[in-house]
């Protein structure tokens with residue numbers, strides 16, 4: 276069993292650390308946010324991720340949390356880099372936190388390998404390698420080990436992945452990282468560093484493109500009278516296509532797809548290449564939200580002064596993550612059109628910045644809907660299927676509902692007297 280240091284105690288770092296501890300390794304987690312480390316030391320988990328708290332508690336004797344890089348590195352053989360890589364002002368991935376971690380490794384006596392899990396542009400590994408080679412860490416190996424977990428199911432995804440990708444050129448490092456995954460139920464794919472970095476970006480781009488493709492088909496369904504739910508289900512039954520990531524709606528958001536699509540686009544642009552398919556997928560995604568607002572505007576005859584309830588704020592159900600949530604674009608557009616916005620979400624953290632600071636948040640969908648002229652369902656929370664819609668209808672000023680996730684049954688909602696609109700369904 277190995278002694279590992281994980282840098283970054285966010286969604287990926289904490290899941291990686293807890294799962295490696297569950298596999299029997301000793302893991303020191305380092306972050307630079309006092310509050311995060313204080314909570315973790317007190318046995319509290321700063322993010323919502325099913326099963327994570329239990330894993331951290333169950334492996335407490337193998338997990339430590341610290342603000343000190345030196346403390347984390349004492350006796351450490353492997354460093355996992357799990358820091359955030361947000362967009363720069365130019366849209367490229369900001370690697371400043373990755374470089375800060377690399378800079379803090381000087382003098383780590385027992386270090387054998389640096390493993391990067393953060394999503395980074397292709398070529399980053401080669402740059403890190405060059406920096407290590409010029410330092411006292413020239414003997415330390417390097418691996419790219421990108422992460423494919425989805426929020427809300429990250430622990431299960433880590434333990435039973437479709438694949439583990441290990442990008443490295445040094446046999447010793449390949450063996451080390453492969454051994455770390457003993458007990459993980461999934462195949463290990465070994466390749467060169469640049470290819471591993473590209474697998475991550477290409478996988479996300481493929482998933483986004485599938486969603487945007489089906490969203491474009493949804494528009495054509497609306498124009499022709501077809502039903503995108505039936506279409507996507509039957510299209511997905513073709514084993515060459517498969518059923519996943521074909522759900523039409525107001526589009527993709529989250530901590531990864533928007534920033535990774537932009538980073539891949541800019542990676543190409545920096546070499547003078549124009550990514551046509553990816554650009555189209557991004558544009559279709561942006562349009563989906565604008566189309567939603569236009570539909571409401573048409574249904575209400577204008578949005579000025581109207582009270583609109585936004586149901587669901589997080590970028591998808593099962594997470595508390597608000598990064599690049601499609602709902603935020605909707606709320607901003609509604610306010611810009613002069614509407615008043617109320618909202619509800621079961622997990623979104625309090626104190627969200629604008630546009631949410633200008634919205635009134637309620638503790639239940641019913642309260643958010645009372646007196647509303649219309650509602651937009653933005654996140655497919657299961658709770659929204661259990662709302663007593665017949666009662667709610669009578670509390671709304673106008674029973675108009677735009678279902679941005681095709682989450683409710685059109686016939687039922689219309690039978691209840693709602694003006695019900697959704698995406699790509701008659």
Ligand SMILES: NC(=O)c1ccc[n+]([C@@H]2O[C@H](COP(=O)([O-])OP(=O)(O)OC[C@H]3O[C@@H](n4cnc5c(N)ncnc54)[C@H](O)[C@@H]3O)[C@@H](O)[C@H]2O)c1
Nearest residue numbers: 283284285286287305306307358359360372375393394422
């Ligand atoms: N969130 C996901 O589902 C997911 C999935 C796959 C890949 N990724 C990638 O993994 C990386 C991390 O994403 P995340 O969602 O966990 O981000 P996050 O913002 O939740 O966590 C990053 C953490 O790193 C900490 N940090 C910053 N600089 C540090 C330093 N020098 N030393 C130690 N800690 C430092 C931050 O304080 C923060 O707590 C990103 O590159 C992301 O693209 C994320």
Ligand SMILES: O=c1ccn([C@@H]2O[C@H](COP(=O)(O)OP(=O)(O)O[C@H]3O[C@H](CO)[C@@H](O)[C@H](O)[C@H]3O)[C@@H](O)[C@H]2O)c(=O)[nH]1
Nearest residue numbers: 422423424425426486520521522526527528529531590591
């Ligand atoms: O058919 C679908 C599937 C998803 N979505 C939306 O797409 C976004 C992303 O969803 P999902 O992929 O489930 O969430 P993430 O946690 O962002 O995970 C993605 O991004 C991670 C970070 O890179 C990767 O590791 C994962 O493999 C990849 O699925 C959300 O807004 C969903 O509502 C759709 O609109 N239609």
